[in-house]
Amino acid sequence: MLYGALEVGGTKMVCAVGDESGQILDQVSIPTSTPDETMPKVIEYFKSKVDPSLPDEEKIRALGVACFGPVDVRKNSKTYGNILNTPKIAWRNYPMLKTLQDALGGLPIGFDTDVNGSLLGEATWGCAKGLQDAVYFTIGTGIGMGAISSGKPVHGMLHPEAGHLAMSIVPGDDYKGHCPSHGACFEGMASGPAIEERWGKKAKDLADKPEVWELEAKYIAQALTDIIYTLSPQKIILGGGVMSHTQLFPLIRKYVLEYINNYIDTKELHNINSLISPAALNGNQGIMGALKLAENATIE
Numbered sequence: 546m547l548y549g550a551l552e553v554g555g556t557k558m559v560c561a562v563g564d565e566s567g568q569i570l571d572q573v574s575i576p577t578s579t580p581d582e583t584m585p586k587v588i589e590y591f592k593s594k595v596d597p598s599l600p601d602e603e604k605i606r607a608l609g610v611a612c613f614g615p616v617d618v619r620k621n622s623k624t625y626g627n628i629l630n631t632p633k634i635a636w637r638n639y640p641m642l643k644t645l646q647d648a649l650g651g652l653p654i655g656f657d658t659d660v661n662g663s664l665l666g667e668a669t670w671g672c673a674k675g676l677q678d679a680v681y682f683t684i685g686t687g688i689g690m691g692a693i694s695s696g697k698p699v700h701g702m703l704h705p706e707a708g709h710l711a712m713s714i715v716p717g718d719d720y721k722g723h724c725p726s727h728g729a730c731f732e733g734m735a736s737g738p739a740i741e742e743r744w745g746k747k748a749k750d751l752a753d754k755p756e757v758w759e760l761e762a763k764y765i766a767q768a769l770t771d772i773i774y775t776l777s778p779q780k781i782i783l784g785g786g787v788m789s790h791t792q793l794f795p796l797i798r799k800y801v802l803e804y805i806n807n808y809i810d811t812k813e814l815h816n817i818n819s820l821i822s823p824a825a826l827n828g829n830q831g832i833m834g835a836l837k838l839a840e841n842a843t844i845e
């Protein structure tokens with residue numbers, strides 16, 4: 546059975562076809578510029594995968610869309626599937642889901658945030674396989690978090706925005722933060738642009754400065770501690786450009802344990818290397834999650 550998968554990112558759209566085992570069989574990347582320029586190419590790709598002249602076994606049965614946020618993920622909402630108040634002006638209020646539905650006829654389409662998509666990929670085929678409660682943080686240009694609770698993606702009134710958790714400023718840190726809405730929130734203090742602005746160099750040029758990673762780990766560990774207290778996840782997956790600096794992992798684990806200070810005592814916290822771990826699907830978690838969203842759309 547073939548499914549379509551679309552990862553809507555701020556810099557590129559990844560369009561793919563894969564099967565129910567998570568195997569990607571075909572994939573193209575289209576730069577994200579404006580809807581007028583980008584979407585016709587995306588639609589052309591998927592239209593060619595539902596073409597009536599294709600034999601049935603070569604057609605996709607559904608499409609899954611994992612989209613950068615904020616997006617409306619409330620199925621009963623009039624604006625379900627719209628991109629909301631994004632800083633990417635050209636895409637503000639863009640009806641992503643409706644545009645694809647109109648172009649692709651009656652094809653079932655599943656829709657969720659990019660981070661919930663990545664988490665779904667990891668929960669289906671990766672390091673959170675079989676778990677009912679898990680979170681996925683992407684820490685890069687921005688910070689986003691997806692969550693599943695009791696096996697279901699957490700949406701609620703919008704969707705989690707744990708990239709904007711309030712932070713306690715680490716003593717001695719006088720950086721004011723990078724978030725246009727909050728200044729020194731989690732994203733304001735720990736995103737890639739925050740690292741660059743604070744230290745005057747890109748993260749990749751700061752590898753030999755331990756103070757950079759100590760401070761970064763303290764902010765990330767604060768956010769993870771809050772999430773451990775509130776969502777009680779069995780797994781916390783960390784992805785994104787900043788987390789490619791793998792020296793962060795042991796520091797984050799150390800500070801999470803320090804901040805929790807034995808207040809909770811679980812087998813997962815005793816096995817913190819497994820509780821807090823990198824994504825396991827080699828960068829394919831997002832597109833594989835979109836495949837799973839497509840499969841889910843056929844059974845909903």
Ligand SMILES: [Zn+2]
Pocket residue numbers: 708709724725726727728730731732733
């Ligand atoms: Zn913020």
